[in-house]
Amino acid sequence: MAFPESTTPTTNKAPAAAARMRPVPRIEGHPILGHLRAFANDRVGLQLRVAAQEPDAAALRFGLVRTVMIGSPALAQEVLVGKAHAFVKSPGLSVFMKPVLGNGLLTSEHAFHARQRKLLAPAFAHKRIAAYASTMADRATRFAASLRDGTTLDVSEGMMQLTLEIVGKTLFDAEVALHSHEVGDALTIAMETAMAQLASFVPLPPFVPTPTNLRNRRAVDRLDAIIYRIIHERRAEGGDRGDLLSMLLAARDEDGGAMSDRQVRDEAMTLFLAGHETTANALAWTLYLLAKHPDARARVEAEVDALGRVPSYDDLKALPWTLAVLKESMRIYPPAYILARRVTEDVVIGEHLLPKHTIVFVNIIGIHRRADLFPEPEKFDPSRFLGDAEKQLPRCAYMPFGAGPRICIGNHFALMEGHVLLAALARRVRFDLVSQAPVDVEPLVTLRPRGGIAMRVSVRERSTPSA
Helix, strand or coil: CCCCCCCCCCCCCCHHHHHHCCCCCECCCECCCECHHHHHHCHHHHHHHHHHHCCCEEEEEECCEEEEEECCHHHHHHHHHHCHHHEEECHHHHCCCHHHHCCCCCCCCHHHHHHHHHHHHHHHCHHHHHHHHHHHHHHHHHHHHCCCCCCEEEHHHHHHHHHHHHHHHHHHCCCCHHHHHHHHHHHHHHHHHHHHHHCCCCCCCCCCCCHHHHHHHHHHHHHHHHHHHHHHHHHHHCCCCCCHHHHHHHCECCCCCECCHHHHHHHHHHHHHHHHHHHHHHHHHHHHHHHHCHHHHHHHHHHHHHHCCCCCHHHHHHCHHHHHHHHHHHHHCCCCCCEEEEECCCEEECCEEECCCCEEEECHHHHHCCCCCCCCCCCCCHHHHCCCCHHHCCCCCCCCCCCHHHCCCCHHHHHHHHHHHHHHHHHHEEEEECCCCCCCEEECCCEEECCCCEEEEEECCCCCCCC
């Protein structure tokens, strides 16, 4: 997948426009590998270094593949919104995550994607999302009640378990808690496989029977067994439970045909991944940051104590600091820390003419840490998201869920879930770091804490035993 040496293509379509264009500033790397080694070993570090050196746009090379990394909100707006028609998902999702995601919402394109998104949209409508809040609060309260004072918990693993349980119940009316470790292990294998191939000098697609790809197939088979069991049981039972799975099974195309089990599986698998992975990581990083900033944590606790009950959907407006804490955490550690697109036709972005087939990375974590957008960007400062402060930011300056027509369909679901869970947990328990050593990032498809986050549980005496 090699691209031309120059980032300005030779084209007869718009010679006058091409003459006004300027090349994307190039950052030199290894003569053979380019920036592949840094991409493999320190992806986030590379993104931040590129943002510091060429904050708006930079041309990089990963082995044989030439790319452009975008770090400007204005250019990101063009890629993701204004000229989104000229881009499709990059091979990272469309090829290497295909075994696990299939042709679901994250990987499908064009008319099929639009049809599926329209089909799924009612499950994420405002009224439906509000109804999920009580289930979220109930599950979070049960989780907190199961914790014992003085014990140690990996909050990364704990949040994965909790959010998977919530996604299973709210979207599929299924209890999946017993499968949480199996699902988590299999998804980790799938993401590690995809990222390893992307960081390879010669990526081998999933159909090549390498040991890594075979291991990935076994992981996907385990996930399929869980998902297909839920689908087959629901088809046998019939009826409409009002959840997302019922919508998928009842859906009919223009010819009156139902979705196949495979397509239902693809959409369900996508939502299992996206619906719990991102929120779990956001919460784990938030608990980590609160432990390092006890004043901010005390303010969260005071806010939820003043409410005096487990929050309902209508209560969330009384918890603005808790939401600001969550949003600031997602600024510093955005779950979707990078987006990748492939150019489908020659396109002008800012002053740069990008040729067809160019791979474009939108450097979300780099944008989130721009000092001209967020003064003292390394500082944890939730007040950035109080009142109207967020509205003053340029478009695409803050986008933990992406932007444009392919913005995460569950963004409101995830934000409300994080808000509810953080408040419900803070009522009952407090988490303190076992070690003060910094926690490194593990940039897979999402931004995980490497090795988890070990935290000591303290049961808060001020919390009431009921509800």
